[in-house]
Amino acid sequence: MRTWRGRLIGLAILVVAASLIVTGTSLGGSSSSSRTAKAQAPVKVTFWQQKFEDYQQKWFTKYVRAFNKSQNKIQVTYVVVPGDVWTQKLKAAQAAGTQPDVATTNYGNIAPGVLNGQFTPLDSLLPKAAFADIKSNVRSFVQVDGKYYGYPMLVEPSAVLYYRTDLAKKAGLDVKNPPKSWPKLIKWARAMNVGNVKGITIASVAPDLGWSSWGLQYNACGHLPISTDWSKGEATDPCYTKLLNFYKALYQGSLMPQQPKVGYPDATPYGNGEVAMMVNGSWAIGQIKQYFPKLLAKTAVAPMASFNGDDKKTTATLGGWTLTVDSKSKQKQAAADFIRYLLAGNPKIMAGFFELSGYSKFTVRTSVDKALASDPKAGKDPFMKVIATKIVPYGRQEPKFPWDISFAMGTAIESAMKGKQSVPDALKTANDTINSVIQKQDLAGAGKGN
Amino acid sequence: MATRAETLGRVKVFRTAKRKRGRLHQSNLTAYLMIAPMVVLLSIFVLYPLGYAVYLSGYRISFYKGNQWVGLDFYRYVLDDPRFWASVRVGFKYVAMTVPTMIILAFLLASLIRSLSGWMATVLKTTVYVPAVLSSVIASVVFVFIYQDQGVANWFVGLFGIGPVAWLNDPGVSLAAIAAPGVWLGFGISTLILLAAMLDIPQSYYESASLDGAGFFRKSRYITIPLLRNVFLFLIVTGVVLTLQEFLLPLIMTGGGPVDATNTPNLFIFNSFRDFTPYATSFSLAASLILFAVLGAVSLLIFKAVNSVKAVDG
Numbered sequence: 001m002r003t004w005r006g007r008l009i010g011l012a013i014l015v016v017a018a019s020l021i022v023t024g025t026s027l028g029g030s031s032s033s034s035r036t037a038k039a040q041a042p043v044k045v046t047f048w049q050q051k052f053e054d055y056q057q058k059w060f061t062k063y064v065r066a067f068n069k070s071q072n073k074i075q076v077t078y079v080v081v082p083g084d085v086w087t088q089k090l091k092a093a094q095a096a097g098t099q100p101d102v103a104t105t106n107y108g109n110i111a112p113g114v115l116n117g118q119f120t121p122l123d124s125l126l127p128k129a130a131f132a133d134i135k136s137n138v139r140s141f142v143q144v145d146g147k148y149y150g151y152p153m154l155v156e157p158s159a160v161l162y163y164r165t166d167l168a169k170k171a172g173l174d175v176k177n178p179p180k181s182w183p184k185l186i187k188w189a190r191a192m193n194v195g196n197v198k199g200i201t202i203a204s205v206a207p208d209l210g211w212s213s214w215g216l217q218y219n220a221c222g223h224l225p226i227s228t229d230w231s232k233g234e235a236t237d238p239c240y241t242k243l244l245n246f247y248k249a250l251y252q253g254s255l256m257p258q259q260p261k262v263g264y265p266d267a268t269p270y271g272n273g274e275v276a277m278m279v280n281g282s283w284a285i286g287q288i289k290q291y292f293p294k295l296l297a298k299t300a301v302a303p304m305a306s307f308n309g310d311d312k313k314t315t316a317t318l319g320g321w322t323l324t325v326d327s328k329s330k331q332k333q334a335a336a337d338f339i340r341y342l343l344a345g346n347p348k349i350m351a352g353f354f355e356l357s358g359y360s361k362f363t364v365r366t367s368v369d370k371a372l373a374s375d376p377k378a379g380k381d382p383f384m385k386v387i388a389t390k391i392v393p394y395g396r397q398e399p400k401f402p403w404d405i406s407f408a409m410g411t412a413i414e415s416a417m418k419g420k421q422s423v424p425d426a427l428k429t430a431n432d433t434i435n436s437v438i439q440k441q442d443l444a445g446a447g448k449g450n
Numbered sequence: 451m452a453t454r455a456e457t458l459g460r461v462k463v464f465r466t467a468k469r470k471r472g473r474l475h476q477s478n479l480t481a482y483l484m485i486a487p488m489v490v491l492l493s494i495f496v497l498y499p500l501g502y503a504v505y506l507s508g509y510r511i512s513f514y515k516g517n518q519w520v521g522l523d524f525y526r527y528v529l530d531d532p533r534f535w536a537s538v539r540v541g542f543k544y545v546a547m548t549v550p551t552m553i554i555l556a557f558l559l560a561s562l563i564r565s566l567s568g569w570m571a572t573v574l575k576t577t578v579y580v581p582a583v584l585s586s587v588i589a590s591v592v593f594v595f596i597y598q599d600q601g602v603a604n605w606f607v608g609l610f611g612i613g614p615v616a617w618l619n620d621p622g623v624s625l626a627a628i629a630a631p632g633v634w635l636g637f638g639i640s641t642l643i644l645l646a647a648m649l650d651i652p653q654s655y656y657e658s659a660s661l662d663g664a665g666f667f668r669k670s671r672y673i674t675i676p677l678l679r680n681v682f683l684f685l686i687v688t689g690v691v692l693t694l695q696e697f698l699l700p701l702i703m704t705g706g707g708p709v710d711a712t713n714t715p716n717l718f719i720f721n722s723f724r725d726f727t728p729y730a731t732s733f734s735l736a737a738s739l740i741l742f743a744v745l746g747a748v749s750l751l752i753f754k755a756v757n758s759v760k761a762v763d764g
Contacts, residue, residue, distance in 0.1 A: 087724040091731065094513035112727055117514035204619070205707045258616040259599055327514060402727055411709060420621050420709045433533075440527050441729045 042075040043334040048090070048100040050321075051082045053286060055356045063349060067341050074334045076102075101329040102338060104321050105150055107141045108211075111400035113324070114144040115446070120325040121147040125336035130344035138364040141397055142322050150322030151343045152364040154354075156282045157316035157391045158398075159215045159304040161185075162270060163277040166298045167192050171276075178302035181309035182246045185277075189255040192276035199255040200277040201269050202247070204417060208264035209247075210410030212281075214399065215316035216243055217409065220307050224399050225409050226434055230447030233434030235409060235427050242307055244416040244423045251417040271295060279304055281319070282391075285383045286360035301383050303391050311390065318395040320364070347371040359384040362392055400448075402441060408433035507736045512728040524736035534737055536710055537718035538744065540625065541694045544714060547629035548636065549689040553682065555633065556640035561670065563641070564648050575642065582638035586631075590702035593631040594618070597703075603627075618704050621711040628699050628712050636693075640685055647681040648674060683756045687749055694745060715741050 049060055057080055064078040079100070081089055093099040105113065113119050123131075131139070131148060142150040165175045171191040179185040189199030203212040217224055220243040225235035250256050257275065262268050267284035269275050271292035278284065288295055304315035323343060325335045343350065344365075351371040354363060359381045363369055372378045399406065412430035415421040421429065438444055507524060509517035528534050563574050581589070596602045597617035604614040617627040651674065659669050675682075697716040700706055706713035706721060713721075719741065723734035 087726065091513075091723075091726075099513075109726060116512055116726070116728055205705065206709070207705060207707075257599070258614070259597070259619045261598065402729075403725055414707065415709045418619070418621055418708050420711075436530070441727065 042073055043331050045074055045076045045102060045331050045334050045338055046079065046100040047076050047102040047338065048079045048081050048104070050086050050104045051080050053283070053290075053357075055286070055290075056353075059353050059356055063342055067338060070341070074331075074337060076338050097328070099326050099328060101326055101331050101335040102323055103326065105324040106321055106398075107152075107319060108398045108400065108403075110142055110149050110322065110324070111144055112402055114149050117327055118324075119149040120327045120329065120332050120336075121149055122151060122325065122336055122339070123148055125325070125333055126151065126340055126344060130340060133344065133365045133367050135364055135366060135369075138318075141318075141320075150324040151339050153321045153323065153343050153350075154361040155318040155320040155364055155392070155395070156361045157215075157387060157395050158212055158281050158319050159279055159316040160282050160284070160387060160391060161277065161279055161302045161304045162267075162284065162288075163188075163300055163302070164192075164295075164298050165300050167194075167197070167276040175300065178300065179305050180303075180311050182242070182305055182307050184309070185305040186246075186249050186253070186255065189250060189277060190253070193255050197273065198257050198275045200250060200279065201256050201260065201275040202250060202279040203264040204247075204251060204256065204260055204414065205263075206407060206410040206414045208410070209413045210403070210406040211317075211319070211398075212264050212279075213243070213247075213410065213413060214406070215304065215314055215396070216246075216307075218314040218317070218396050219243075224401075224405075225430065226401060226405055226438070226447070228447055229445055230401055230438060231444040232438065233431040235412065235431040235434055236424075240412075240427055241423050244413055244426060246307070247413050247417045248423070252419065267292075282362070282383075282387050283357075283360050285387075286358040289358035289360075301386050303386075303394075312394055314394050314396045316391055316395045317398045318392065319398050320361070351375065354378070362388065401443065402437065404437045404441070405434050408437070503735060503739060507732065507739055509732060510728050511731045511735070515728075520732075524732045525740065527733060528737045528740055533710065533713070534715075534718060534740075537713045537715045538741075540711070540713055541696070541715045543625060544629060544632070544696055545690050545693045547626060548632045548693045549686065551629075551633050552637045552640050552689060553685055555637045556644050556685075557670075559637070559641045560644035560648055561666070561674070563645055575645070578641045579638040581634050582636075584635065586635060586698040587702060589631045589635055590699050593627075594703055597627055619708050621708050624704055624708055624711045628696075628703055631703075632693065632696060632699055636689070640689070643685065644678065644681060647678050651677050679756070683752070686756065687752050690752060691745055691749055694748065715744075 047064065049057070051057065060078060060080075064076050068075055090099065090103070105119075110119070126148075130151070134142075134152060138152055138155060139148075141155075142148055142152050161178060163175075163178060168175045168188070171188075171194070173188055173191055179188045185200070191199070193199035203209045214224065217240070221234075221237055221239035223234065223237075225233060225237070225240065227234055251258075257269065260269065265281060265283065267278060267280055267287045268291075270278040270280070270284070271288060273295075285301070288299060303311050306313045306315055323339045325332055325339070329335055341349075347365065347367040348371055350363060350365065350368045354361060354368070354372060355375065355377065359378055360383070363372060378384060408430045411433075412421075412426040415426040415429070416423045420426075506517070508519060508521055510520050510524075511517050559574075559578055563571050563578075566574065598604070599614050599616075603617055607613040607615060615623060618624050655673050656669055659673060664672070694714075695716050696714050697720065700712040700714055700717050701720070704712045706717045715737075719734045719737045722730055722737060724730070
């Protein structure tokens with residue numbers, strides 16, 4: 001017994017000692033090679049992308065892989081984050097110091113982010129030619145005080161009118177002359193509001209109204225509901241009354257779904273034939289092409305109607321996405337090199353993106369425009385032609401002020417639509433809220449135009 | 451001079467007291483050891499975060515520019531904000547709609563189950579408890595379908611010539627529409643708690659009452675309800691505190707709309723936090739701490755209003 005126990009203990013000691021020697025040797029042996037490996041190890045860059053349509057994730061995956069393969073100095077780790085958890089996930093990462101080096105940022109968040117010291121200026125990290133390639137009307141979208149804080153990817157008008165030509169014909173409407181004024185749009189909606197098919201769908205909840213109505217706020221008043229220097233609210237400007245009345249007429253006249261199943265950016269109700277017209281962003285074309293191809297032949301697009309029928313007045317803002325480099329990133333140059341490859345490099349990469357999108361989004365670079373011009377499919381696309389020539393040229397930049405201002409106006413529109421408050425009361429509440437936001441967030445004097 | 455007997459007596463008393471003190475000391479030590487893990491865990495996960503939150507609420511928090519001391523500014527901003535108070539009002543309205551309904555329904559069902567016997571009672575108990583094991587997310591999605599224009603709810607009211615009603619998009623009815631799944635999810639567990647307490651009431655009380663000619667209502671009024679006082683207190687306190695913090699149902703079903711009609715306090719705080727500005731982070735933190743104080747005050751008021759008593763039977 002004793003002999004067996006002794007042998008077993010001896011064996012165990014031998015095994016432990018041997019393993020220690022082996023481990024020690026391997027550790028010792030690896031120290032110099034690890035130093036060499038460290039010297040050659042690629043720089044790691046984390047890239048967070050807010051989740052969009054499926055084709056976008058495929059496109060990003062393809063080009064992140066291609067970038068990683070194309071060189072051995074930078075390794076990009078690509079993370080897709082769903083939109084509904086984006087803010088809390090990013091804030092948690094910022095608090096923990098694990099924020100991504102590169103992230104998708106919309107135009108509206110550039111200025112507040114710069115104010116908070118969140119982004120690195122790209123001026124010294126990207127070549128001048130990359131900035132020269134950005135269309136002149138888009139440059140200001142990513143600039144603060146003359147510096148570039150993001151590289152733009154695309155623009156997409158926030159409001160386009162889609163209508164079913166077959167249903168319009170059936171209702172005795174002239175499909176070649178879509179409604180240009182709000183009263184005429186209401187008339188069309190009423191004419192096509194038959195049975196279970198509603199005349200139109202448009203945003204109806206404050207979080208959607210807050211941003212999708214920017215273009216129509218410009219249309220009604222020529223400005224947004226805050227003074228250009230952000231020192232006082234201007235929501236009680238009487239011109240907004242007609243805007244709220246327009247939405248109210250559509251909702252209270254039951255010309256639009258009373259309980260929309262999806263948010264404003266989703267074209268599913270139109271695709272399912274539940275509505276005859278739809279106000280939605282240009283991105284809806286991509287959804288219709290991908291999921292409801294049979295509707296393409298029966299669909300036409302037009303600029304969203306203006307309050308007085310002037311089709312050269314703004315009815316949409318030009319939203320879109322950029323890539324930004326975090327100011328705390330330890331790999332700023334590597335992060336910028338990745339952005340340069342993806343967004344500012346070979347024009348064919350971005351041209352491929354727009355082709356995948358079904359030409360539902362628009363380029364911000366002159367060189368990509370040229371690449372697309374050589375694509376016969378792009379030239380023939382009827383939707384792209386209307387949006388590019390009749391909507392984009394009159395689109396305005398998204399506001400740079402904090403979201404609370406837009407949300408207050410969105411709440412006013414919703415409140416009037418659903419009869420919670422009269423139009424003047426709703427506007428007064430919005431104005432009080434805006435003034436309170438200005439005071440609490442020290443905004444007075446921070447504005448440099450809407 | 452003390453006699454030998456007296457001295458021996460004192461020594462004995464002294465030894466007994468020492469033994470008792472020793473036993474007491476030992477039992478105290480055991481008690482401290484037993485509660486130690488909980489105290490440590492509470493300190494790490496509750497007390498420290500709470501203290502740190504109070505400390506941070508005095509700053510305008512920025513993850514990039516450093517925190518800026520602003521004192522009690524954010525508490526003033528929250529208390530000044532009409533949307534915060536509107537959300538607290540929504541919370542209390544939601545409590546008023548759900549807690550009494552849940553307790554009354556649970557009481558009636560528990561009384562029914564108690565009067566049944568054998569397999570019927572078992573089937574009913576299981577059926578009543580099923581919603582409690584369902585996820586709130588699933589319940590929310592199911593009820594969103596029920597409330598659609600062509601959903602079951604509109605079909606039902608249509609039988610009476612009403613509607614279609616925009617259940618989730620009409621500020622007048624949306625909170626009640628959310629309260630329905632709230633009650634449905636919560637009354638199962640309340641029923642089982644009440645049933646368990648009812649089964650503890652001696653049957654002889656009811657037999658005596660029956661001999662005196664008492665019916666269901668008199669038995670409930672004079673026997674069941676008084677003896678369930680502490681259970682009702684528990685259900686009211688936990689019900690109020692939990693429903694005042696309702697978050698998932700309005701988040702999924704309405705997002706707090708229409709026009710903030712279902713914007714409960716927690717949802718208001720969550721949506722405030724989702725803004726990117728440094729203002730939003732500190733504001734939501736201060737709002738959370740104020741809500742914590744409101745919940746504590748409400749619980750205290752309920753305890754004051756409905757004093758717990760020791761059951762007659764002990």
